[in-house]
Amino acid sequence: MSTMDVVVDPTVRRPNVGEPDTDRLAVVGAGVMGTGIATLAVGHGIPVVLVDVSEERLAESRRQIQLGLRHGRLMGALPADVETGVLTTTLSLDDIESSTAVVEAVVEDAAVKEKVLAQASATVAAGTPLISNTSGIPIAELAEAVCRPADLVGTHFMNPAYLITMVEVVRGPATSVATMLGVHALLGAMGRRGMVVADSPGFVTSRLLHPMINDAVRVVADGVADAETVDELMRGCLGHPTGPLRTADLIGLDNLADALRLLAERTGNDRHRPAQLLLDKIAAGELGRKSGRGFYDYGKVLT
Amino acid sequence: MNVRTEQATLPDSGTIEGEIGTYLDERLNTTVDTEQDLFASGLISSMFAMELVVHLEQSYGIAVIGRDLKLDNFRSVRRMTELVLRLLDAPATDG
Numbered sequence: 001m002s003t004m005d006v007v008v009d010p011t012v013r014r015p016n017v018g019e020p021d022t023d024r025l026a027v028v029g030a031g032v033m034g035t036g037i038a039t040l041a042v043g044h045g046i047p048v049v050l051v052d053v054s055e056e057r058l059a060e061s062r063r064q065i066q067l068g069l070r071h072g073r074l075m076g077a078l079p080a081d082v083e084t085g086v087l088t089t090t091l092s093l094d095d096i097e098s099s100t101a102v103v104e105a106v107v108e109d110a111a112v113k114e115k116v117l118a119q120a121s122a123t124v125a126a127g128t129p130l131i132s133n134t135s136g137i138p139i140a141e142l143a144e145a146v147c148r149p150a151d152l153v154g155t156h157f158m159n160p161a162y163l164i165t166m167v168e169v170v171r172g173p174a175t176s177v178a179t180m181l182g183v184h185a186l187l188g189a190m191g192r193r194g195m196v197v198a199d200s201p202g203f204v205t206s207r208l209l210h211p212m213i214n215d216a217v218r219v220v221a222d223g224v225a226d227a228e229t230v231d232e233l234m235r236g237c238l239g240h241p242t243g244p245l246r247t248a249d250l251i252g253l254d255n256l257a258d259a260l261r262l263l264a265e266r267t268g269n270d271r272h273r274p275a276q277l278l279l280d281k282i283a284a285g286e287l288g289r290k291s292g293r294g295f296y297d298y299g300k301v302l303t
Numbered sequence: 304m305n306v307r308t309e310q311a312t313l314p315d316s317g318t319i320e321g322e323i324g325t326y327l328d329e330r331l332n333t334t335v336d337t338e339q340d341l342f343a344s345g346l347i348s349s350m351f352a353m354e355l356v357v358h359l360e361q362s363y364g365i366a367v368i369g370r371d372l373k374l375d376n377f378r379s380v381r382r383m384t385e386l387v388l389r390l391l392d393a394p395a396t397d398g
Binding site for chain 1: 330348349350352353356357368372373374377
């Protein structure tokens, strides 16, 4: 199960998604990930309805999307010759009704995700792929909240979603083949490559990466090496692209702690509990790149 | 923000090179040469590249858009200086 390939029964019809002319993507949650995924979609010409509970958050997200579109084009990661898809922002989940696919990207909290997914699932037509973007909450858990578990699939986009081309795709026990074809088509239309894995806490990337970052934080707390040295060693000796602590800052230290707690609760492994230094930094408001400071100082926050 | 009016004297390339160099030295914690390829040397991450664009726009009151918005224009202090001078000199147009 290494790629998006699934055995296709000729009677299975792919949902009407993955065609920029007719796609209407709903993104629910205008945080870092929702904003990045919306940027990716409109940057590929797909119209997006972006939903959040906060008008302020939506305003900030609209600014970040404009910045992200420029960032993606600067890096050659977004096509220069595609007309940007129309972005609509709204406070009402009812506005996702006619969407051809829904990406749920609210906070990494199973209870909140379940609530939003339940409502989204009751709003869109049957057969509309309902994509929960999560770094590690098992899809089977979330499936209990939705009307049609067959329509639910997991993705784990990396940050920034518009720069990183690979996406971890999680097939839940009830996810239908049609839904898998739908998510595959959508990712294809956005220039992404999905790798399908089975459902499990933390999937593959978070299960491997997050405990490693947690240990890197402990290494710093123990005074073995400072953050720069840890990252330099991981880059120079082991070929890690950015180093674990820079990665932590990019993920957001609060999000990382949430993901670690989730992993600890579901695996029973205490090594996964967030390191004290991580919790201290969060308590001090040092959340990483998005707050201007984490393990590194980013000076002025991107505006 | 550093707003320059039409009447103001445009900064020369030496001044801009100096300003960009100082900014990079501070942000990267190292001294960079004017001609140094900042991407090849791994000094500039994909995230910092965009910060650099925004910094130049705000510092010089320019807009880097359309075909100018490409990594090659930010490859070195020299390239960035050339871009800033060109945009300061020409009225802003898209494309």
